[in-house]
Amino acid sequence: MNTIFIAGTDTNIGKTIVTGLISSILKDQGYNICTQKWITTGYKKNSNDIKTHLSIMKSKKIENENLTMPYCFKFPASPHLSAKLGNRKISINKIKNALKKLSSKYDFVIIEGTGGLFTPITNKKVFIDLIHELNIPVILVIGNKLGAINHSLLSIEAIKNRKIKLLGLIFNNIATENKKILNSNIETIKKISKAKVLGILPKTKNISMLKKCLKNSILNFPINCHS
Numbered sequence: 001m002n003t004i005f006i007a008g009t010d011t012n013i014g015k016t017i018v019t020g021l022i023s024s025i026l027k028d029q030g031y032n033i034c035t036q037k038w039i040t041t042g043y044k045k046n047s048n049d050i051k052t053h054l055s056i057m058k059s060k061k062i063e064n065e066n067l068t069m070p071y072c073f074k075f076p077a078s079p080h081l082s083a084k085l086g087n088r089k090i091s092i093n094k095i096k097n098a099l100k101k102l103s104s105k106y107d108f109v110i111i112e113g114t115g116g117l118f119t120p121i122t123n124k125k126v127f128i129d130l131i132h133e134l135n136i137p138v139i140l141v142i143g144n145k146l147g148a149i150n151h152s153l154l155s156i157e158a159i160k161n162r163k164i165k166l167l168g169l170i171f172n173n174i175a176t177e178n179k180k181i182l183n184s185n186i187e188t189i190k191k192i193s194k195a196k197v198l199g200i201l202p203k204t205k206n207i208s209m210l211k212k213c214l215k216n217s218i219l220n221f222p223i224n225c226h227s
């Protein structure tokens, strides 16, 4: 088990940043790390999530894009729609094979989700189906804002129902809302879900500061991940 799936409560809530930070922390621990994004929509060659991971990790381009980004679509929408509008079909086997190749070469493959757990890959399959089939442990990034309690508890319930391993939660305080709401969200989600909290990130563009916030809870992380 050398893969971790970075899921989010929604799109645009910090999955890319967290994927880059975790990969960077594991890289500092001496592990050989690769990130992967199964499906990218709204794809731009010069700025995409894999490029951001690499920049946070201070790494050069490390792998063939066919493996790290098996599917890229220009239209910015849910993968099933972006694929349809690009006259393409998504093959689950192609995604599985790309992951298999990467996980045989690297100590860890950190996969960033697209949207949330129930984002459709095809008309028949959503992301959580594939995570379940492949038995990949999950870290849930919570975009902490009004509505986060509901999004988080629904995601956690779906993870638990499928007996997928939940490694923990990372709260990303992206919103400018009242601190009372953000703090209460964290306490409420912790109490109701009883899930482990791996980190709470402040709203800042300072990557070193964000990395420090995760570093302590992710020390010994690979060991926990294998248990």
Ligand SMILES: Nc1ncnc2c1ncn2[C@@H]1O[C@H](COP(=O)(O)OP(=O)(O)OP(=O)(O)O)[C@@H](O)[C@H]1O
Binding pocket: 008, 010, 011, 012, 013, 014, 015, 016, 017, 018, 049, 113, 114, 115, 172, 173, 174, 201, 202, 203, 204, 205
């Ligand atoms: N803690 C934070 N403080 C300030 N800005 C943040 C923080 N986390 C994320 N952001 C910013 O919010 C935006 C969305 O973050 P990010 O790209 O990581 O989200 P995502 O969940 O990966 O989105 P997508 O669903 O498009 O992949 C980016 O501009 C990012 O720089």
Ligand SMILES: [Mg+2]
Binding pocket: 015, 016, 017, 049, 112
């Ligand atoms: Mg992203």
